[in-house]
Amino acid sequence: MGNKQSIFTAQQLDAYQDCTYFTRKEILRLFYRYRDLAPQLVPLDYTRPDVKLPYELIGSMPELKDNPFRQRIAEVFSEDGQGNMTLDDFLDMFSVLSEMAPRDLKAYYAFKIYADFNNDDFICKSDLEKTLNKLTRNELTEDEVRMVCEKVIDEADLDNDGRLSLEDFQHMIVRAPEFLSTFHIRI
């Protein structure tokens, strides 16, 4: 893992290593992936750490381009909330989606991805409906969507306020052993 690379200083690499779940080599690999999206924008030696790649480029990555939630993912992890990501955001996103991230961390971000269609820190019925439509490509009938939403809120809502808070969501995720393996992008 030598000091043969000239992109990051040792301290920067250390910082990234401690702040994400990646090793040095993986961080460098990710940097090259990030740069490949727009080589003319991203300098090779990280002198401009505030370069932001627009959402269209991020959304065109092969790992994300067919994911129906890619816009929400980019919005959740980007600093400006519009999906335009700096390298920091990029690394953060894939770190949370990697297989070493703990369940609670993933649950937090998953909640944000599914919840904030209308910016209220809760998963309410309309959020659920949008999620379901994305999951099934709009092929469920309205009745079916309504029934499923009711059932989901029934099952998961513990404080009975008609919508899911982060707590409810996390309690439900604890019971889903496959969450860790589905909320995972291999890069």
Place this chain on the structure above:
Amino acid sequence: MDRAAGQGPTETGGPAAVTGNGRLGDRRPSSRLSSQSPPQLNWGSALTGDDEDDGPPQDLRSRPLPMSQRRALWQEQQKKVPVVSKGESWRRKNAKLLREGKEALKEILYFFSPWRKALQLIGGESWTRSAVFLFAMRSVGKKRTFVLLIAGFVLVPSIVFRGSEGTGFPNLTVLLECMNYNPNPQGLVPFYTYILDVLLGTGFVELSYLFYGFYENTVVEDRNFYNIPLAYLLTAAFYFAFCLICIVVRLGYAARVAVATGGQTGGEYSMIAFAGWDYGSLGDKETKLKQKNILYRLQVDLEEERLKNQAAALTLKQKVFLYSLRVLLLFLALGLIAAALFGIFQATQFSQKMSGREGIVGLLIQYLPSIVITAGNFVVPLLCDQIALLERYSPSVTIILALMRAVVLRLVGLGVLLFTLWTQVTCGGNPEEDDCRLCQYNYKLYQCWETRVGQEMYKLTVFDLLIAVATLVLVEFPRRMVVDHSSNALVQKLGRQEFVIPSNVLVLVYGQTVVWTGALFCPLLPLINTVKFIILFYCKKITLFHNCRPALRTFRSTTSTFFFLVVLLFGWGLATTVMVYSVTAIHPSMSCGPFRFFDNMWLIVPATLYSLSDTSRDFLFFIGSQAFSIPLFILLCVVLCYFIALASVYGKTVRLLRTQLKL
């Protein structure tokens, strides 16, 4: 800022406490803070960055902060020069070295793992992330162990000591007729005999280390005392015990998950909605399939709900009619299975009686049991599926019923085959029959019956492989060609081959059972099976990607793992019964094999025991005596009761907590 005492981040990473009120870390400048106290996340140690035992790394990266904030925190932590003791800094340095070592190892494994690329592709096609491939790999691992064992303990000594004096216990009353065994073909043979020999396990293959008959009963008496028959028997016994332990351990893990999550009651819909989407899916087609899959699952669940409501609303007359129809159809299904089993019985008898024929006809006759078994396992489930349409159970019950029928057919079919073989070898268990009187086994048909049994298992394995490859080449490729290029509506409705996971796993379980049964008689069969699995793995991979579409009906992976492990356990039980019976009740062949002068294979153990020194003998007798085994048995019962009580307490606690949460 709250600092819950003792709530620092744990080894597993990630904060655990979620208390009542607070706010989410706001990342987006546009998120409004809701006035109704959204939950707070208590991330443990505060921003002052105290030194935990795990060090800062675990602390920082499991916090849901924007990266820039994390890096700022990291800078602050670095600035502080913590006053640490020598021991502390030495530990920190070690931890860092360990981490770097692990990274290096990961990099190496990244390049050297042979399954990694395949797994990466398959994992991306997430609907195949299933028991099939994991199962195959695990079986390969188990078999490699056995092969190494066999090689070390039996094969190598056999090769080395070949030709030494066999010091069995020559029974002077052994008749020369029983010793007549010469499978070598006489005179000139046509060249294709060699191919036939490989396919059937006869001829030059028969007289090789592949089969039981070739091993000698050498007992090397000089300073390196090595008793090959004993090694043979004990290796086989150890292999069975090892497999049992592996299965039970994995069953334990699966059962633990089932108890901890309290089964699948409640939460199916929310599970599908929030944990159903696999973020690792790649590709447009794959995504569409996954979406269709989720759609199907939701529709099935809603349908089940509707059926349940409907069933509760049936009148008495309708109920009686439905139940009687179901009983009738059950008998019909059982009748179909019984017919298939009878067919296997007849085929085996016929094939064994006509075992002398040559050429292609002879080949077909030899493979007749395998052909009948495979055909039965293909046709009967198809028919049972049609029956299931009439039975009108809910979808999940239908799937489980279909699987159970398939399992029964496979395992009992194998059992019938073995039973037929054994009746023929022992003349129906009656040693006074004409054919068996001389040598205690049917020496007219079977000069070396263990090799013959081994050959049957060998043929089953080889046929399995041939059929899999043939199906791939002759059925699935053409089907895909036809579907892709023809625009006929009927053909399009038929569609590409569905990759049905449960039946593929059943095939693997069946293959494993065959291997276990044959392990005693054909010691290198596990090696052949390993090679077969590897070939099958790559074949199935090709099929998966090019020819098939995923099955719409999925099977929940946690319950399915448990189910398949239980089936595997049944297969193991069958194989063990067979082995125990062969070892203890049937007279080994007198013309071949390491046990040729014993009355049954088990007798080598007492014989060896008596030749041990006094103390070891007394010790072993003590272990086998009642004074030891009864207290041991009682102790095991107590431990078992303890675990059952523990499991039931946990189950009750889970249920209690769940009701409390609901309220």
